[in-house]
Each structure stands twice: as structure tokens, then as C-alpha cells.
Amino acid sequence: MKRRTLLTAAAILSLTTALPAAADWRTQYQSLTIGIPPIENAEEGQRRWGPFAEYLSEQLGIPTTLRMASAYSGIIQAMDAGEADMVMFGAAAYASAWDVLEGDLQPLAHAVSRTGDRGYFAVVVVAGDSEAESLADLAGQTLAFADPNSASGYLVPNFYLGQMGLQDGHFASTGFSGSHDNGILAVVRGTYDAAATWHYSPDNGAVQRMTDRGEIEEGAVKVIWESPLIPSDAWSVRASMPDDLKAELLAALTEFHERDPERVETVSVGSWTHLVPVGHEAFEDSLAMRAQMLAERGN
16 A cells, blocks of 8 residues: 555656646647457447446546457557557457567556456356366367457467467367357357456356356356466657656546546446556566567468
8 A cells, every 4th residue: 555655646746747748738639539359249338338437538638438348459450550548458469469569568557457467367167057077188179269369369379278288189179259258148148168358357258247247147157276476557659758647637537436436336337446557567577478479470
């Protein structure tokens, strides 16, 4: 708590010193677009993140709109093209964006879960009545990854499958479902035997959210593998963005839970409590995983 207080105080001090130049960033940014990855379907994403855009509009004093992506690559391309100013990047998407933007990327803040973790876990799920209890049990079966630029939905589980010697020839086939929800639904419907997704804890993650929304039944799937901790998705901007705007965004993010707790409840879906500052070093392992993956592919 003391560390968070000091970091927040530093952000406020930076914001205060930047105020005389506030007009400068507003001449460059008359509006702001925030990019949202395909964590859930577009309708649910708009319902969840719309209040966040409204909050930022009020805090910054400029119109703020959402850009909902159908694929993780879409929001990376949007930032590269200048069509998204702040994006929520998971660890794998951050590593990919770092390459695409040639290092012109800076994470600002990420979430602390309600259990106090600054991260989440990749998991592999199977049907609730499946006999599989481990990844080894999936020999000859099918596995759905979420997206090539998803940390929990591809990069991390694929890395550990390689570490365990369970890549080439272990599965009958693997593929990409396009999103975490799609992968879970594919398992429930029998299209795939297993799917890679995420959770903070067994009762707080993609599966539980779908259960709470009535999209799948309680116990429809079960977890058979969990990764080490992955850093929480980071709200990120171009490093070359004006410092005073970055300071205002950092303050708005880290004080979100204090300034607008009602909207935080909607946006977090009860899974995290607040946002804290985060630096590039949190994602160095993900950059290393990506580099290894590309080297193995011969890229």
C-alpha cells in the first residue's frame, strides 16, 4: 500500500507540473480512442467498457470513444496506424506491439485482482464430464487456442507445452477460436476437446463470467492445467505521447476506484479492485517467450 501511495503521489506531482502545458497536448489530441481486445463479444464489451470511455471523457475534458477489436492484431494495427491512442494489451499482445511499434510503447497501469495479485493465469479447460485430468491426457485430442496475440490464450500455454514436450504430434489438431468465449463454447459444444483461456482464480475468470451471464451451465467445463502468474493486461500508450497527457491518463487510471467506484464495479465485473502503475520490465518474460517462438518458427 505504501508503494502504491508513493507511485500515485509521484503521478499527481508529475501531473501538477505538467498543467501549465496542458493546452499543448489538447492541440494534438482533440479526442481519444481506446482499444479493447476481444476478451468478450462486442455487445458485452460495449456494455462493460462504455462507462470507462465516459469516465475518461469527463476526466480529460475531451471526447473518448471505444474501438472494439475482433482480433488482438486489430488493436495493434490500430495503434500503429494512429487510430487508437491507449490500448489494453495483454502480455503477448504487448510483446507483439513492442515489435510492430519498434519500442515506441509504454505501459501505464494494470489491474490488481480482488485476491491482491497483479496478474492472472492461463488455464486449459475441458468438458466437465471429460476423463482428461492433465495435458498429457489430451494425447490425440483437439485444442483450441484463442488468438495468436493472446498471452493466456496462446503464447503462455504454447510455451509450456513446448517445455513439457507436448507440442508436435501430441494433439490431433490445434486451432484458433478467435476469442476466449468462443474457445470455451467450442468445448461445451464438442467442437474442440480442450481450450486455452484464463482466470484469476477458479471462481473468477472467463468461465465464471460466462456462467454468470447464463451462456454456459455451472460445471460445463473444468480446469486441467494452470500456468505460472502472467502480468495483468496493461493500459498502454505510445512512449512518444506527450508527457503531460500520459501523466493525466496515469492519474485517471490509478485513481479510477476512488473517483468513480460505481463505474469501476461495472468495468471490473467484480474481478479486480483498482489499477496500479506498471513498467516495461513486467513484460520482459513475454518478450522473451515471443522471441523464442519466432526463432522456432524461423522468423
